[in-house]
Amino acid sequence: MLTAALYIRVSTDKQEELSPDAQKRLLLDYAEKNNMLVSEEYVFIEGGISGKKADKRPKFQRMIGLAKSKDHPFNVILVWKYSRFARNQEESILYKSLLKRNNIDVISISEPLIDGPFGTLIERIIEWMDEYYSIRLSGEVMRGMSEKALRGGYMSVPPLGYASTTPGNPPVVVPEEAELVKTIFNKYVNEELAMFQIARQFNELGVKTRFGKPFQRRTIEYILQNPMYIGYVRWNRQHHSSHTIKSREDWIISKGTHEPIISDDVFNAAQERIKRVAKPLKSRPVTEYKHWLTGIIKCAYCNRALVAASSKNPNIFNFQCSSYAKGKCESNSVSSNILVPAIMEYLQNVINSGVVDYTVKTEDRQIDVSLLEQQLSKLEVKAERIKAAYINGIDTIEEYKMNKELISSERRFIEKQISDLKVDVKHDHKPEMLSRVKELYKILNDDSIDKIAKNKALSSVIERITYNKRESKVKVYFYYR
Incomplete structure (x- = not known):
């Protein structure tokens, strides 16, 4: 008497097929008529699982694992149809060959085959037809879902801030979650916090995601880039198997009927900042700066950067407005021999007078x-x-x-x-600011300190420095964080 295992699967695509109970009953009847013994522990049932990928089917993998074991407990695997075993011909051949090496056959009780080469050919044709049907069905489902998405239909779980309603109806706003979403956009757009800073603040405050997990940078990024919050539906953004992002050309974004949480202006401002931070226009690493003033010194006329260019003397640099070459600003050139002493004199006057004007940068x-x-x-x-x-x-x-x-x-x-x-933090920062300016003055005067360290020290106290050629004047804008 042969010992048989039963493999029963019901697909996700809900095509016309027998229920698990019906498949099991027919398989047990076949086993009894053909003198096969079936133990309940070797009845493998998987419901709502696609047959495209074998590694996504846990019961299938367990059955194959037992079949490969030294003392495999069954001699044959019974299925209702070969499509229940696999819908990918390559995987079907692979696993059937593996089973053959262990003297285990796969039998479809509704698709009997004759012995010999012709029977093998028929089996391959059946497998090919199953795979073709699977590909065709997948395409039809994709087209149907795409059409629904283009009409503004809802097919995925709504993001933070929304809750699903009855099937086919738009999601509704969850007030307390919507406030979190608004806070994220405010912190990113208005306070100009980085995504990881927002996530860290939420975690420090004990705020959790909808699923009770800590916020991550990617959580914040997903929220900031989701057009759902301005009334649109986005679909087909990523590959479900690998969770990698698809090309933007494949995305479907259409107008929905749900209530927006964020205004278009705020959302667009967030997208602009994301682009700017990801790929800053003509940005360079600090290590490539020619001078420690690079990135800090600005044109007093147009507020664009004064760019440093080398001269014949390696210790002298000529600065010029970046807009001048484009014809958008007048010449505002100055030599580092003039600029540096003027800045140092400005700092010295602040230290001597004890008067420093600055802005306070704080979080809301x-x-x-x-x-x-x-x-x-x-x-x-x-x-x-x-x-x-x-x-x-x-x-x-x-x-x-x-x-x-x-x-x-x-x-x-x-x-x-x-x-x-709630403690009042609006106290006098001037003593500390003066101390910082003094420390900065020492650093800039120290020839043993490199340009990178000087640039960082400058950026920690000064927001920008402007130069006005007409008046031969510099102005320093200090800040306190």
Whole structure:
């Protein structure tokens, strides 16, 4: 008597086929009529799984693993149709050959084959037809989904800020999640924080994603680039198997019927900054700067950069407005022999007078406070739930006390953060600013310090320096962060 395994699969494409129970019943009947013994532990059933890729089918892989083992527990594998075993001819031949080496046959009970070469040919034709049907069906599904997407239909899980409704209807806005989305755009566009900084701030505040996980840089990037937030539907952006991004030409973006969360202006500003940060126009690494003033010195007339060019003397550089060569600004040239002493004199006057004008660059703490207050509101809901669980006899008194203490501890932590954020930070920074200017002056005067270190020191205190050739004058714009 042969020992048989049953492999039963129902596809994701819902084509007309037998249910798992019906397939199992027919396979067991076939085994009984053909004197085959079937053990329940060797009945492998997979539902809602495509047959295109064998490595995506766990029950199939387990069955093959047992078949390859030294004392394989069955001699034959029964399937309702060969398409249940595989829909990829290459994989079908590969796995059947592997099974053959272990003296295990694959039999389709609804597609009987004769022995010999002709039977093998018929089997290959059946496999080819199954693969062709799979490819054709996949194409039809893709075309149908593409057409739906072009009409503004919704086929994927909505992003943070939205929740699904009944099938076919547009998603609805989730107010508390929508506030998070608005905060992300505000921090990126208005506060000019980097994506990783936004993610880090959210994580420090205890804010989680919809799935209860910490925010990552890619989470922020996905939100900032998703046109869903301005009322559009985006589909076919990535390959499902590898999760790699497809070419933009393959994307489908169409007008939806859902409520936008972000204005077009804010969304477009975010896209512009993403492009600018990813590929800054004519940007160069600091290591390629010719002079430590590069990137800081600007034209007083048009605010464009003054570009350094080498002269015959390697220690002297000539600066000129980058717009002058394009005919967009007048000549604003100056030698480093003039520019550097003028800047050093400016710094010395600040130090001697003790008067420094500067702008304060700070983050919008009010937004962080509102996020923390939302977390407090959620804690109140949790507190009511654990209380109800105790009253209804679900939790013991010990469990209730433990959960209550955990919530109290979290509440104290959040309240402390709110208190810290509400502390008035508008005090006088001038003493510290003067100290920074003095340190900068020392660094710029030290010939042993290279241009890269000098440029970084300059950038940490000075936002920009402008030069006006008409007045032979420099102006330094200090900032405090």
